[in-house]
Amino acid sequence: MTGTAVLVLRLLLIVALYGFLVALLVAVWSDVRRHSDSSRPHHVPPIMLSVTAGETRSQREFTTSDILIGRDSQCDLVLEDQTVSARHARLHFHHSQWWLEDLGSSNGTRLNELALLQPAVLADADEFTCGGTNVVVGLQTGRRGRAVAPREEE
Numbered sequence: 001m002t003g004t005a006v007l008v009l010r011l012l013l014i015v016a017l018y019g020f021l022v023a024l025l026v027a028v029w030s031d032v033r034r035h036s037d038s039s040r041p042h043h044v045p046p047i048m049l050s051v052t053a054g055e056t057r058s059q060r061e062f063t064t065s066d067i068l069i070g071r072d073s074q075c076d077l078v079l080e081d082q083t084v085s086a087r088h089a090r091l092h093f094h095h096s097q098w099w100l101e102d103l104g105s106s107n108g109t110r111l112n113e114l115a116l117l118q119p120a121v122l123a124d125a126d127e128f129t130c131g132g133t134n135v136v137v138g139l140q141t142g143r144r145g146r147a148v149a150p151r152e153e154e
Helices: 003-039
Strands: 047-053 056-062 066-070 089-094 097-102 109-111 127-130 133-139
Touching: 097 109
Parallel strands: none
Antiparallel strands: 047 056, 047 133, 066 089, 089 097, 109 127, 127 133
């Protein structure tokens, strides 16, 4: 082979090597970006809780993914009811749904008048009871991002 042919082959090899490195860096960069997009915290839609304890009624809206319910002052939703445990129940947003879980309370939690034995998915206007306190759930629906008011009791 002549010297010119060897030089051309070497230049082609260098161009191919740099082309491979650039393609590899682009692939790694796009994979890192795709992974970082999927690991971002997802938007937690607001949940409206309408609490009825005897004659007292109140409404609270939450935008956090974990809501602890009980008598303890450290709970997110404090219920002033002696039949409610200190840490009675938990609302948790995951897999794009709100879940209700009883935390081993003394008097149990009822969801739509049925005993809650394992975590359950909540729907708009579901009612759950902690001790003697009734809570109606209002979930965000529609594209406008407004919370739907819980249904009125008759």
